[in-house]
Amino acid sequence: MTAFESSAFFLSIKIGMLSTCFILIPGIIIGWILAKKNFFGKILLDSFIHLPLVIPPIGIGYILLIILGKNSYLGNFLYENFNISLSFSWIGAALACSIMSFPLMVRPIRVLMEAQDKKIDDAARSLGASEFRIFLTITLPLAYPGILAGLVLAFARSIGEFGATIAFVGNIPGETQTLPLALWTLIETSNNQNEIIRLGLISIFLSILALLIATSVEKKFLDRLKNDKK
């Protein structure tokens, strides 16, 4: 691979992984709330979480730029006090990806937690377990395949993220130029078709790898679901 290609390739993986790390714990908590709790405004929370699936990604990136850019109150606060600049850094790219892939993280976790038999929770309660202990020892282990499926789906989504990334963190080689952005750059600027095809193939390779893992994890996930229904 050329320096241009490998830089984009590794950056994509790095950003994809940080992005999934960001949303692992929030994804589990929100999945749990949506699956197990009933409260006023649940439908609102549910729709809010699914927003990234329907808002154009570039819109989300631009909103992030307004909220977290250096001219914004929040962005300025982070920069002045912690010297953190999210816009135009790879960490910001991971943030944009994590928002875009959040619904995909929550969904399988929620489905699996909803499918769990609530009677098992009662049994644990009768044995003196607190709600927190039930979450840790019953809910979480039974939702494990869902968490894994969510992680891989979110990672795959992050690998392909384009719109929110280019709007929020720009197209900076070596910092935020992931595979989709590099591919776009080539399509916009290059007359060398081979170059474009090469990078396209690299993108496809990474996506297929991520999807292969996703399907194998999903199979496990479905098996677990079947076993629980028995």
Next chain:
Amino acid sequence: MIKSNLKFKIETEVDKLILNASLEINNEIVCIFGPSGSGKTTILNNIAGIINPKKGKISINNNCIFDHQKKINTPIRQRNIGYAFQDERLFSHMNVIKNLTFKSKDQILLKKIINIFNLENILYRKIKNLSGGEKKRISLGRSLIGNPSILLLDEPLSGVDEERKFIILNFLKNLSLKKSIPILYVTHNMNEAKYLSEKIFEIKNSILIKRKIID
């Protein structure tokens, strides 16, 4: 000897009918006998706190845990009740020993139960690979561990082979006597009921009444 007891007087809904049940149990085993669907399990769920009765009072060792007038409703986990569910409700992702020690890791009773319930050979097996009788024994064993104040046993030995069943029934009799634990035992097997206790109740016309024993 410490006097422990379970007292309740409740009105609860079973299939849109109001069921009246009142009972006082001391250091003894009381059986509720009858066909399924008559409301036996509902009474147990009311005492355990899984379903709330419409009206009434429940107390354990003279501590009120439910009173609809005074709005007392102790959460399930603070009632300290050993409950062997009709449908076992084992933790399918854990092995047998993890299920048994979920409430307490107290070794003395655990070893005894493993021995009497004949569980040595399956301690590290996964729940989903076990037979119905094995699951029943684990569920009952799990409910006994951790010093519960009372025991609610909902058909805990159906599907367990006869020989083992009577070993366990003897153990339960002993337990209620020595540790002075009130036991409410639900069954549709008259032999079990007669073997355990002289106090056998049944539900007739939506009322829990004492069964007249005709031999």
Next chain:
Amino acid sequence: MTQKIIIFFILLAFSNIKLLAENETLYLSVASSLYNLSKSLTIEWEKKTNIKTVVITGPTSLIARQIHNGQLSNLIITANRDWLAWMEDRELINIESISVIAKNSLVFSSGINQGFFIDINSINFKENFKDQLSSSMFAIPHPSSVPLGIYAKQALKSLDLWDDLNGKLVFTSSSQSNLKFIEKGEAIIGISYLSDTISSSKVLVVAKIDDSIFPYEKPTYWAAKIKRNGNDNDFGFLDWLKSSEAQKIIKNYGFETTE
């Protein structure tokens, strides 16, 4: 198996993290149509000065907004004067530094095997053009939003062709996508930048449109130093752009220089 693959990914990602950032880096934000030229220029400049350069590309509108929000470029090169004015208003650039570094001209271009031939100065030009186009399509970028489209519309009006092309125009999204339409023969002919046709082996220049005879606004590329906290620093890159060494490279890419 799954765990092994995940571990493989973790190793892969972190095997490439650079431990230290370069101490001196020049960030250039450039319009997409200047990307290839900019790459050549920076390679030459890096050799001379040993200062690492990073070329950022994208639509000028997006780049300007991002610079406004703290993007770290030192210098911007764009074909869009309106957005430079927008940046001026927000004191994002050093006004004194704004300078023209290159110009471009428009050409009729067509795929190498199309056999389209016209003489733009002949009296029969218009008839000839319409005959050869017949029912085929003519490609230009969108005439209200893409710079090349805006210039192309002006040129077509000067050539008195705009009204005749009604219904035969394909509007594309950028100068590069326009060129790809023409390369592939999806449109038999279209308007391109001279610089783009020179770097493509799949299109021919059918005719150059001389702006002194058929007036249109000449595509012009401005460079400006970006201010951060009131200061600008481009490590001397802009001055070098105006030097004969850099202008020679610019010329090789088919641009007109400012000398």
